Amino acid sequence: MTLHYIHLILYKSWADLRSEARRYYISYLWWIIEPILEMMVYYVVFGVLLKNKVPHFIPFLLIGLTSWKWFIATVRHEGNSILNSRSLIQQVNLPKAVFPLIVVCTDTFKFLIVFLIILIFLWISHFPVSAAYFTLPLLLITQLALIIALGFFFAAIIPFVPDMDILVDNTLRFVFFLSGVFFDPRTLSPEKQFWFFLNPMAFLINGYRSILMEGQFHDYQRLLIILAASLAGILIANRIIRHFDKIYPRVVAQ
Amino acid sequence: MTDTQPVLELNHVAFHFIKRKGYFSKQKYWAITDVSFVLNKGECLGIIGRNGAGKTTLLQLLSGIIRPDKGDFVNHGYTTTLLSLQAGFIPYLTGRENTMLNGLYLGIRKSVIKSKLNDIQEFSELGDFFDQPISSYSSGMRARLGFSIAFQLDPDVLLIDEVLGVGDESFRAKSTHKMKEKILSNQTVVIVSHSQSTLRELCNRVVWIENGTTRAEGDTVSVLTAYTSFLKENQPIQPK
Numbered sequence: 110m111t112l113h114y115i116h117l118i119l120y121k122s123w124a125d126l127r128s129e130a131r132r133y134y135i136s137y138l139w140w141i142i143e144p145i146l147e148m149m150v151y152y153v154v155f156g157v158l159l160k161n162k163v164p165h166f167i168p169f170l171l172i173g174l175t176s177w178k179w180f181i182a183t184v185r186h187e188g189n190s191i192l193n194s195r196s197l198i199q200q201v202n203l204p205k206a207v208f209p210l211i212v213v214c215t216d217t218f219k220f221l222i223v224f225l226i227i228l229i230f231l232w233i234s235h236f237p238v239s240a241a242y243f244t245l246p247l248l249l250i251t252q253l254a255l256i257i258a259l260g261f262f263f264a265a266i267i268p269f270v271p272d273m274d275i276l277v278d279n280t281l282r283f284v285f286f287l288s289g290v291f292f293d294p295r296t297l298s299p300e301k302q303f304w305f306f307l308n309p310m311a312f313l314i315n316g317y318r319s320i321l322m323e324g325q326f327h328d329y330q331r332l333l334i335i336l337a338a339s340l341a342g343i344l345i346a347n348r349i350i351r352h353f354d355k356i357y358p359r360v361v362a363q
Numbered sequence: 364m365t366d367t368q369p370v371l372e373l374n375h376v377a378f379h380f381i382k383r384k385g386y387f388s389k390q391k392y393w394a395i396t397d398v399s400f401v402l403n404k405g406e407c408l409g410i411i412g413r414n415g416a417g418k419t420t421l422l423q424l425l426s427g428i429i430r431p432d433k434g435d436f437v438n439h440g441y442t443t444t445l446l447s448l449q450a451g452f453i454p455y456l457t458g459r460e461n462t463m464l465n466g467l468y469l470g471i472r473k474s475v476i477k478s479k480l481n482d483i484q485e486f487s488e489l490g491d492f493f494d495q496p497i498s499s500y501s502s503g504m505r506a507r508l509g510f511s512i513a514f515q516l517d518p519d520v521l522l523i524d525e526v527l528g529v530g531d532e533s534f535r536a537k538s539t540h541k542m543k544e545k546i547l548s549n550q551t552v553v554i555v556s557h558s559q560s561t562l563r564e565l566c567n568r569v570v571w572i573e574n575g576t577t578r579a580e581g582d583t584v585s586v587l588t589a590y591t592s593f594l595k596e597n598q599p600i601q602p603k
Binding site for chain 2: 128129199355
C-alpha cells in the first residue's frame with residue numbers, strides 16, 4: 110500500500126464524513142445524538158422495563174453497546190464496500206482493500222467521538238482514571254484488528270455471493286446477544302464462562318468494563334492471542350482480496 | 364512514424380462475463396473472443412466496431428482493470444489510465460473537493476492535484492461554483508469539471524472511450540481542441556470511437572473489432588474504407 114493509496118483512503122474518509130454531515134440540518138451533532146438515542150432505547154427496554162439487576166447498569170450498558178456498535182457497523186460496511194463501489198472499480202484500477210479501509214476510518218472516527226463522551230460520563234459518575242487505563246490502547250487496537258480482519262473476509266466474499274450479507278447480518282445479531290451487552294457474563298457458571306469468552310467480542314467488552322469501571326485488567330494472554338489471530342486474519346484476507354483483484358470488476362458487473 | 368517500441372501487446376486475447384441464470388446456474392458470455400494487436404510508443408491507435416463488439420471491455424483490459432481469460436496481455440512497464448470522467452463524484456461535496464477525490468482515484472498525486480487546482484478551476488469555467496456542492500451543478504457543469512480534471516492526467520498511455528469533448532458548444536469546441544492537441548503531441552493513445560472523421564484526423568492505425576474478434580488492422584484509411592463497405596452490406600433490416 111503506497112503513500113498514494115493512504116492519501117486516497119484518508120481523503121475519501123474525510124470526504125464521506127463531510128458529505129454525510131452536509132446532508133442534515135444539525136450535521137455533525139447526529140454523530141453524538143444518534144448513538145445516545147439508540148442507547149436510550151436499550152436502556153428503557155432492558156434497564157427499566159425488564160428491570161436489569163446489574164449494578165451501575167447505565168455505564169455498564171453504554172460501554173458494551175458502544176464497543177459493539179463500532180464492531181457491527183464497521184464489519185457490515187466493510188462487507189459491502191467492494192460491491193458498493195461497482196461503478197468505480199470498473200473505471201479505475203485500484204487495489205480493492207482500499208474500499209473496506211475507507212469505512213474502517215470513517216466508522217472508527219465516529220466511534221472515538223462517542224467513546225470520548227462515555228469516558229467523560231464515567232469520570233463524572235465517579236469511575237476515575239486508573240493505572241489500568243494503560244491497557245486501553247491495546248484493547249482498542251485489538252478490537253480494531255479484529256474488525257478489519259472479519260470485515261476483510263466478508264468484503265472478499267460478498268461480491269461473489271451477495272446473499273452472504275443477509276447471513277452475516279443474522280449471525281452477527283445472534284452473536285450480539287452472546288456478547289454480554291445486557292448482562293454480566295461473570296455471573297454465569299465457570300463452565301459456561303469458558304465457552305462464552307471464546308467469543309472475542311464478549312472478551313473485549315468485558316475487558317473494557319474491567320478497565321473503565323473496576324480499574325483492573327488481567328487476562329493479557331488471551332488479549333494477545335486475539336490480537337495475533339486478527340493480524341494473521343488481516344494478512345490472509347488481504348491476500349484473498351489481492352488474488353481476486355482483477356476478478357471483482359467482472360463479478361460486480363453482473 | 365517509424366517508432367516501433369512496443370508498449371502494450373495483446374495476443375489472441377479472450378474475455379468472458381458471467382451471466383446468472385436461475386438459482387445456481389451460470390452462463391459464460393464471451394465479450395472478446397480473439398483480439399491481437401500491438402500498441403507502439405507515441406502512436407494513436409483507433410478502435411472501431413459496432414455496438415457490443417467488445418470495445419469498452421478491450422479498454423478495461425488495456426487499463427489493467429481486468430485480466431484476459433485466454434491469451435496474453437503484456438504491458439512493457441507503462442502506466443495506463445482510462446479516461447473516466449466524473450468517476451466517484453459525490454454530490455454533497457464541492458467542485459474543489461471532488462477534484463481532489465477524482466484526481467486521487469485517477470492516480471494523480473495529491474501534491475500535483477493541489478498545485479493544479481487553480482488551472483482546473485479556470486479551465487472548467489466554473490468560477491465561484493467551484494466551491495459550491497456539485498449537487499447544485501447542471502449536468503453540463505459536472506461534465507466540464509470532470510473533463511478539466513481528467514485533462515490533467517499524464518499517464519504513459521491514455522485510453523479514451525468516445526469522449527473527446529464535453530459541455531455546451533463553445534466548451535465542447537475548446538475541450539475537443541485541447542484533447543486533440545494532447546493526442547497529437549507525443550502521447551500514446553488508444554481511442555475507441557464511432558466517429559470516422561475523428562479517427563482519420565488523429566490515428567496512425569486503426570483496429571476493427573467485430574463480434575469480439577479482430578476483423579482488420581492496418582493504416583487508418585484502408586481499415587475505415589473496409590469498415591464502411593462492410594456496414595453498407597450489413598445494414599440492419601429495416602422494418603416494413
